[in-house]
């Protein structure tokens with residue numbers, strides 16, 4: 001199940017289902033029972049469960065869960081402020097069906113709780129949480145009991161993943177019908193714990209997946225994942241070219257080149273300025289080195305059509321020469337990956353870059369981190385990274401990939417990486433990612449699928465290595481990543 005919904009799309013699916021004849025109370029009953037099932041499965045031996053119920057339908061789900069838990073023999077402490085009759089209709093109905101005690105929302109609820117259920121706010125979160133409820137959320141987070149969030153941890157925006165005021169840090173989140181984009185986008189992902197999706201009776205045809213981002217996964221890009229052919233040669237696996245920075249900044253290009261080689265490019269060459277040839281040559285073995293000074297040097301190398309993918313940016317230096325080299329490459333035939341300084345060099349001349357991209361057919365993938373993104377696309381509108389990525393992609397109208405982990409091709413297609421790990425926060429890991437994208441494009445993957453697959457592989461490599469990861473380790477984990485994919489494929 002790869003579709004993701006925004007909170008607004010989920011609301012629409014709810015509405016259409018209800019208009020189609022399924023009462024809202026039935027959906028809410030299914031939702032709340034799903035939450036109770038999760039508690040029963042995870043905490044069969046717990047005795048006391050505290051439920052925090054808010055003023056909307058998320059609270060209604062909480063009342064349903066509370067009823068089922070009471071029936072199953074749990075001791076239930078339910079907190080709710082105000083008059084339950086003033087809840088929205090379905091939630092008021094569910095509050096009336098709950099026969100246990102209802103107390104005010106406050107720290108007393110948490111005192112002997114072995115499990116906490118968060119039904120304060122879900123899709124209807126409309127502003128930052130403040131005051132007494134913010135304090136209660138902080139107390140719940142600190143009290144040490146596991147928290148199960150209903151739909152989305154309270155305080156997390158279900159669409160953007162942003163924290164509004166403060167937010168519940170859940171051990172698990174039970175959501176309905178489909179995951180929401182806020183379950184995957186940072187920081188939201190860090191607050192959700194394991195996300196479980198419960199079927200509440202909304203028919204799948206209401207989905208329009210082309211309009212929704214998908215969590216990135218092998219299923220998203222790997223059916224067309226390249227591998228060596230039985231009768232193939234290295235030339236059929238593409239020839240990737242990486243532009244090196246000056247003598248005192250060559251490591252980033254070598255990291256990228258290693259990423260491209262391990263990602264499967266048949267040949268990889270580092271295009272080096274003359275003054276850095278010796279240092280590059282001294283450090284490379286399977287990867288070749290060629291002299292390429294400035295735009296003419298790059299143009300000469302790219303005149304060879306076998307060099308079918310080119311990466312420029314890592315530690316390349318910001319300025320006129322980098323700008324000219326990018327424009328030369330975009331005029332030539334290869335797939336182009338633009339990272340770091342290649343993007344920043346256009347901060348004051350963005351339109352020149354976008355025009356050159358729009359004028360070509362071959363793929364262009366950009367891999368800006370958030371700072372680089374802001375320099376090029378700081379003025380694009382959108383609340384979430386997904387919307388911003390889509391707006392940016394449509395401006396350059398080419399495949400695009402962000403280290404905010406949201407590659408996007410057209411306005412209508414975006415994927416969000418769910419595989420990254422904080423071990424990737426280490427110098428040079430982005431350079432290796434650029435190289436992995438390059439290696440996949442050299443093997444003929446499209447910009448969108450190549451970028452998607454590379455981001456997944458990058459995260460998977462980091463997961464396999466785990467603690468102590470440095471950028472150099474990432475390419476060396478790719479054989480294990482590939483073996484895992486092969487194993488999964490063989491097992492169907």
Ligand SMILES: NC(=O)C1=CN([C@@H]2O[C@H](COP(=O)(O)OP(=O)(O)OC[C@H]3O[C@@H](n4cnc5c(N)ncnc54)[C@H](O)[C@@H]3O)[C@@H](O)[C@H]2O)[C@@H](O)CC1
Nearest residue numbers: 014027028056057058121122123124125126127128129151
């Ligand atoms: N029929 C449906 O639409 C279904 C809805 N479901 C549940 O309903 C939830 C959405 O319900 P609602 O749309 O009622 O929204 P919520 O229950 O998330 O919250 C809306 C209420 O919270 C208040 N509020 C919003 N932000 C606040 C803040 N920062 N501080 C204080 N008050 C704030 C609003 O004024 C409103 O009263 C979903 O997340 C899901 O849990 C499920 O029961 C499935 C069926």
Ligand SMILES: Nc1ncnc2c1ncn2[C@@H]1O[C@H](COP(=O)(O)OP(=O)(O)O)[C@@H](O)[C@H]1O
Nearest residue numbers: 369403420421422424425427428429430431433
């Ligand atoms: N906390 C994190 N969780 C997941 N991924 C991360 C985290 N920190 C960094 N990354 C990933 O690591 C890479 C870092 O890229 P970047 O900042 O360009 O590094 P560098 O310029 O040092 O190569 C990106 O792919 C980013 O998504």
Ligand SMILES: [K+]
Nearest residue numbers: 118121152154
């Ligand atoms: K919640």
